[in-house]
Amino acid sequence: MVMTIVASMRLFPASIVDFLAAQSPTSIFSPSATPAHSIFDLSMLVLSITGGIFLVVYGLLIFVLIRYRHKPSSPQADHEPPQIYGSMQIELSWTVIPILIVVVLFLATARVIFSTESIPKPAKRIDVTVIGHQYWWEYRYPKLGVVTANELHIPVSSASDPLPTYLTMSSADTDHSFWVPRLAGKLDVIPNKVNVMWVDPQTTGLYLGQCAQYCGTQHAKMLLRVYVDTPDQFAAWVAQQKKPAADDTSVAAGKAVFEHNSCISCHTVSGTVATGRFGPDLTHLASRDTIASGAVKNTPENIRAFIDDPAAFKPGALMPAMHLNQHDLDLVTAYLTSLK
Amino acid sequence: MATQTTAVVDRTVHAPRGRVFDVVKEWLTTVDHKKIGLMYIGYALIFLLIAGVEALMMRIQLAVPNNHFVSPQTFNQLFTMHGTTMVFFAGMPILFGFGNYLVPLMIGARDMAFPRLNAFSFWISAFGGFLLYYSYFGGSGMYGAGSAPDVGWFAYAPLTARVFSPGHSTDYWTLSILVSGVGSIGTALNIVATILCMRCPGMKMNRLPLLAWLYLVTSGLVFVTISPLTAAQIMLMLDRYLGAHFFDTQAGGSAVLWMHFFWIFGHPEVYILVLPAFGFASEIIPVFSRKAIFGYPAMVAATVGIGFISLTVWAHHMFTVGLGAPGNAFFTFSTMVISVPTGIKVFNWLATLWGGKIHFEVPMLFSLGFLFQFVVAGLTGIMLSVSPFDWQLGSSYFVVAHFHYVLVGAIVFMIFAAFYYWYPKMTGRMLDKKLGQWHFWLFLIGFHVTFDLMHIPGLLGMPRRIYTYEADRGWAGLNMAVSIGGAIQGIATLIFVYNLVHSYFKGKEAGADPWDAWTLEWSTASPPPAYNFAETPTVESRRPLWDLKHPNDPDSKYEG
Known part of the structure; x- marks a missing residue:
């Protein structure tokens, strides 16, 4: 009705x-x-x-x-109007x-x-754990064994074959809010609280959004990118993300720089000594379109500039300037761009 | 029959100037409700201008995408200081100032019930404001940030925890609000006691001017809501310095708990600010329509109704927190319900205009602006009360536009109206009408350019509190227009300030009753002498001066 x-x-x-x-x-x-x-x-x-x-x-x-x-020319201009209480x-x-x-x-x-x-979860669904960080997004697919950051891939859903994605959200630090307006209303991402949102996108493509709860200095560039893939694209993406990190011997020197600096305290590259969880997982960094939570395009120049001084793109970002010399910067950039 | 006191000589107009030291001493030590009221107003005006400049700086930063006019740290301080200042150090003191000045005069009292408490409340509130701004020198904020508070005016946990906000800027914010809250409680107590105990003979509660009724309900709300705010600030201090974990999520505390504490204060706070504005409207609209207020009992009932319902709506600020469907449904309903008494008020003002003879003097222009804009603010409020709609609109620029429609479109417009209406009483001189008209029309245009257009970026996905935005989002042109409107409002405000100063020296002499009005403050001289009335007035209706001016047809014949 x-x-x-x-x-x-x-x-x-x-x-x-x-x-x-x-x-x-x-x-x-x-x-x-x-x-x-x-x-x-x-x-x-x-x-x-x-x-x-x-x-x-x-x-x-x-x-x-x-x-x-009030009409000054009217004959009753000087009289008060009738009083109605x-x-x-x-x-x-x-x-x-x-x-x-x-x-x-x-x-x-x-x-x-x-x-x-308040509708029950269907058995057929994709589960993603969303963890908000100052100032980036961590995405974990527990049933698929995939961990990634900042660019969320989910499959398209259709009326004949619904496949909703359930986002189970919490925060590692301050309050954030997950808002991709074309998919759903926003839902806050709060430490010590678990919120669940579901979406069933009906057309493929890239959906944009950003953090909608003030979370600290760099709240403005905590952007959201949701890639809605066809079932085949999604399966291929999952298969790619499940692979261990590329180990290209031509960038071994860059890998050594990476592993001998404090990069590994905060970042993970699977199959290496880097197992930090404070910053984004870099195992398949080169497969992403953007870096710095969507702030800039993923190009070797931008990666190099970001490592040199993250504040150049994102003042207030928690990653410190790494103070590498130019040679090491080139090497580590080459290594990171090899992580397809 | 009301007794008109004999006019006392206009002091500002003709009195000889005192020596500077004597004047300063007189104001610093005064317990006179009128002087304290004026100090509240002056102090609030200074903060209004400061916070206005902060707003304009934010608008310059946001005029174009990826701008570098201010750093992110500075921007975050600007919106924190703008919000905190406007609510606590411009809005509340200016309204308390008018209340202090007007309530005793309108109820025929010689002063507030507790003059010394009154002075204490003013000075402690003023200290709060100074403390907040001292943070620019004395504090330090998040890592890499400057000195002033930068946690937002609602300072959500756990951003305020020491791990995220080391240094002292957050403490300055906490203490300034805590301290000014003490002043607010003191003044509220004073207003309640004054209205309940100091009314002149014949002024029964059902003859109380509506302005006094609205201040009574506002003061009641202050009691109920400042307490949880103060408690929350103390809990935050305990968290930060004594190792408590109320809001420390890393130790099992609750971020949502802070939201509840803050918004059980924060939403009624909107009504604390808007009810006095309703009071101004309920005095000014009848005088310039030349008619008694329509439906006085309904207006009083609606006011009390708003007061109670406003205590049940706070979690509509938290629709996106994940309260669950029943919680969201409850707060959707309570929020929608509050539109009913608010609507009753709007319709009664409309009915007051109906059949009147409307004089478009400057106070009335601002009051009519208020009426038009408040309707829109109420309607966007209904949109936001629909919690699923709020999941999209909440924390976006739509919300920013909505609450500025209330705070500027309704409250600031009524504050301007109150200035033009009561300035003659306060100083003995009229504000210049031509300048007033320029002020009104420019401010009206600036207001609509800014806040009408500001709704749209919110619909297009622009969240609030971002220091810059991407160029590809389609928000740029709108933000430029919004900023231009802000500049127009700034110019209009400067005209107003010039008018205040200019008219103080050069304005037309007002006399006791320049607007041919009906309430008791117009029965005494302008400005009123110490202790207000040479002889305590006696009233027999809601409009004692109407009775005096129409002895053959007094209100007392019709009032039930």
Whole structure:
């Protein structure tokens, strides 16, 4: 019943919504997964109701200001207008009508709340553990044996063969918030608390977002990138990520620099002595499009510059400037770019 | 029948100047509610300008993507200081200032109930403000950050823990709020005692001016909400220095606990700020419509209703925290319900205008701006109360636009209205009307350019509290426009400040009752003498001066 109302209440001009949907890769008016879709539908109902109230109240206000303005030329200009002190019937009418509107709106809202937050997990799903860090994202796929950072890969889901992804989220340090507007509303990522969000993206492609809870100095560049793959692409990606790190002998000198500096205290490269967990897993760093949590493109120049001084891209990032000499910088950059 | 006291000579206009030292001593040691009120207002205006400059600096930084006008550390300090200053050291003191000045005058009292407590409350609040800004010299923040607090005005745990915020900037923030909270409680206590115990003969509670009713409810909210805030600040200090773990998530503490403590303060705080603004509107709109307020009992009931319901809505700030479906549903409902009494107020103001003779004097212009803008603020509030919609809109620029619609579009507009309306009472001189009109129209344009457009980046996925943004997100043009609107508001505010100073010396003399108004403050001289009334007034209706001006048709014949 409520959904019929929702459907019939799309009074809010569709052209405005379409225009806003096209303005940004992160527009909430361009939903592409069930949670974002149901919010979108609900928001159209809400915008219609509030838009209606807006028109009525503004119409009355403007009418009153024109009709009842003081006219110095009128013969009664010097007289006070009739004094009216109130009316119980009128008070009741503008109490009861808003209450009815509130009830309708609440019922429509409650339906979406429960359908998003309280439905049982299907057996067929992808599980990802999301861990927020100052200022990057750690993604672990416990059933698939994959660990990665900053670029989340998930499979597309279809109506005939639904395959939702469940994101189980917590934080390693301060509060963060996971917000990819085209997939779902945001959900906070809080230390000592586990939150679960699900998404079932219906079209493949790259979905952008960013941390939406102030988490420290570099909150602004804690960006989110979600790659929605076809089932085949996803399977290939998982297979690639499960491989141990490339061990290219031509960059052995760079590997030695990496392993003999403090890089290994914070970063992991599987199959090496680097097992740190404070920073992003670098096992397949070269397979990613970006570094520094989406702040810059993944190019050898950017990797080199980031190692030299992370604050150049991300002031406040917790990785210290490594103070390597130019020779070592070149070597370690070569090693990291080999980690396909 | 109300008694009009004999006019006392206008002091500012004709009195000889005192020696500087005498004047300073008089103000430092005063316990007069009017002087304390003016000091509150002056102090708040200074902080309003400082926090306004902070806002403009943020707008310059955000005007274009990937800007380097300020560093991320500085930007984070700016939004923390802007929010904290505006709420605690501009908003609350300016409203307490007007309350201090007006409540005793409007209820026919000679002073506040506890004049010395009043002075103490002012000075301790003022100390809080100085403490906050002293952090620029005395504190230090997160690693690599400067000196002022940079944890945001709601200072979520565990960012405030010592591991994430070493140094003392967070402590300055904590202490300044704790200390000014003491002042707020003192003033609230004083206002409640004054309204309950100091009313002049004949002023029953159902004849109390609506402004006094709104201050009564606001003060009640201050009691209930400052306490958890103060408790939370003490717990935070215990965490930081004595090894407690209330909010220390690394030791099993709860980040969500801080949110509950903060928002059970933080949401009613919005009403603490907006109810006095409603009070101004409820005095000014009737006078310039030349009609009694429509539905006085309903207005009082709605005010009390808002006061109670506002204590049940705090977790709508936490819809994205993962409260679970039942929790989100409850707070969705309570938040929607508060729109009902708020709507009653809007409709009663509308009905007051209906059938009136509306005079577009400057105070009325600002009040009408308030009315239009508050409707929109309420409607975006309903959108945000729909918790799934809030999962998208929360913590985005849509929220920033929404609450600035309340804080600027409603509250600041009503504060300006109050200045234009009561400045003649406070100084004996009118504010210049031409400058006032320039101020109004420029500020109105600037406001709408800034805050209408600011909703849109939020719909397009722009989160708040980011010092810069990516160029490919489609937010750049809008942010530039928002910044330009901010500059227009800045210019308008400068005109206002110039008007305040200019009119103090050159303004037209006001006389006791320049607006042909109806409440008791207009029965005494402008500015009122010490102890306000030569003779204690007696009232027989809600509009004693109306009765005096219309002896054949007094209000007392109609009021139930």
